[in-house]
Amino acid sequence: MGRFLRERLCVVWCVCAGVSCCVLSVSQVRGQQELRALREAVVREAGVLGSGWARTKVNMAIFRHSAVDSVGDRQVAGWYDGAGRVCLGERRLGEDRWRVQVTELRGRVTDAHNVISLAFDGAGELHVSWDHHGHPLRYVRVSAGGGLEPGERRVMVGRDEERVTYPEFYRLPDGGLLFFYREGAAGAGNLVLNRYRPSVSGGAGVWERVQSNLIDGEGERNAYWQACVDGGGVIHLSWVWRETPDVVTNHDLCYARSADGGVTWTNSAGVRLLIPMTAAGSEYACRIAQGSELANQTSMSVDGSGRPVIATFWRGAEAGAVPQYRLVYLGESGWRVVQVGERTLNFERRGGGTKRPPISRPLLLLDSAAGSRRAVVLFRDQEWGGGVVAAVTGDYAGGDWEYWGLTGGVGQADPLVDFGVWRERGEVHLLSQLTGQGDGEREESVEPTAVRLLEWRVRWPDSR
Secondary structure: OOEEEEEOOOOOOOEEOOEEOOOOOHHHHHOOOOOOOOEEEEEEEEEEEEEEOOOOOOOOOOOOEOOEEEEOOEEEEEEEOOOOEEEEEEEEOOOOOOEEEEEEEEOOOOOOOOOEEEEEOOOOOEEEEEOOEEEOOOEEEEOOOOOOOOOOOOOOOOOOOOOEEEEEEEEOOOOOEEEEEEEOOOOOOEEEEEEEEOOOOOOOOEEEEEEOOOEEOOOOOEEEEEEEEOOOOOEEEEEEEEOOOOHHHEEEEEEEEEOOOOOOOEOOOOOEOOOOEOOOOOEEEEOOOOOOOOOOOOEEEEOOOOOEEEEEEEEOOOOOOOEEEEEEEEEOOEEEEEEEOOOOOOOOOOOOOOOOOOEOOOEEEEOOOOOOEOEEEEEEEHHHOOEEEEEEEOEOOOOOOEEEEEEEEOEOOOOEEOHHHHHHHOEEEEEEOOEOOOOOOOOOOOOOEEEEEEEEEOOOHHHO
16 A cells, blocks of 8 residues: 655755755755745655666656656656666556566766656557657657557657757647657757647557747747647647747747647637747747746646646846746736745856756646636745645635645655646646756766655645
């Protein structure tokens, strides 16, 4: 049986595996103020999958879409072990025994960009892509027959597959898949979109190119995106622009949607957009200046009324402001911004490569019930103790937020979940690992740590 973990994260945690697990000291984090008290969450540990590379956050970066996925009662997670080998773990939902396959696939784990992304198609075949930071496409499939051994490496469509970064899978209601990735370099890359169409005769499906240049940086900038697919198959896409490889040049937040699988795109008012979308031809959900600590590659979702909501963080323009978590959402009369909580710990990021700020990127989960505006924002913040925190509200547009501590300290990890289980069961299945991460692709001296799957059922404030 799984263990139930009760964690009250209002204390300073110890040092674990050579890295501060939860913290800086109280004086380091908030002067003489105490760390913030969190509600006590009952979290079920559904097994230790294995041991994972931990000198960088390559196993725990938020742009792994997805790190764990499920179809029916079958759930699979992927991670790199201490030798940089791709490992796949499988279980039946409700069970705690994981079957693990250590594959012959390897990744350059010293660079946190080189993540593993995976997804099931509707027929139960697993698609896996790994080890990309301007590298040729690495893509395999695992058959639906019950094993975890990957097949031979494949191409998808055979072009624009030489300088791939940020591979992300999204499952469509018809059982097909979308595959987004950047072709090119930071500050001068374009967004490519492929679609996997399942076979109607029971054979293998095929990939096709939908867009070779969906968002064009025009050689001057590139888009860092996040996406989601709603229950009707509409693709929602948002992005920030970056002018150079330096994170300080992140600016603005744009939005577009597609109701035909990515062929044509409109703004939020239904006005068709020219493809490729450029800085001049995009809809701006929120104007945010360079130098605002704006996050790139975060999370977005759609509420019970079909309205897009984007989670991110940035620093406001007012004197003395510090970066705050925020939701940008489409209201009745246009785009609106709401702040999640009130942070007091300041930070600045400069330069290229993976950064190590004291907070993670936020991950957003929305209740899809008709008319619902219930929301969960998952994040890690040293100000809150350094573990994964769940901010929960019954109304993201104006309701109060409650804060639940889900884990002990996780180092530099971002929150990662099984989106399929969330959609089907309304449960948070959190992949958890303590990782280090040096600034600018440097490693930290952290030995391999345990990779765990945690389960938590949300307690909505408006339902108790």
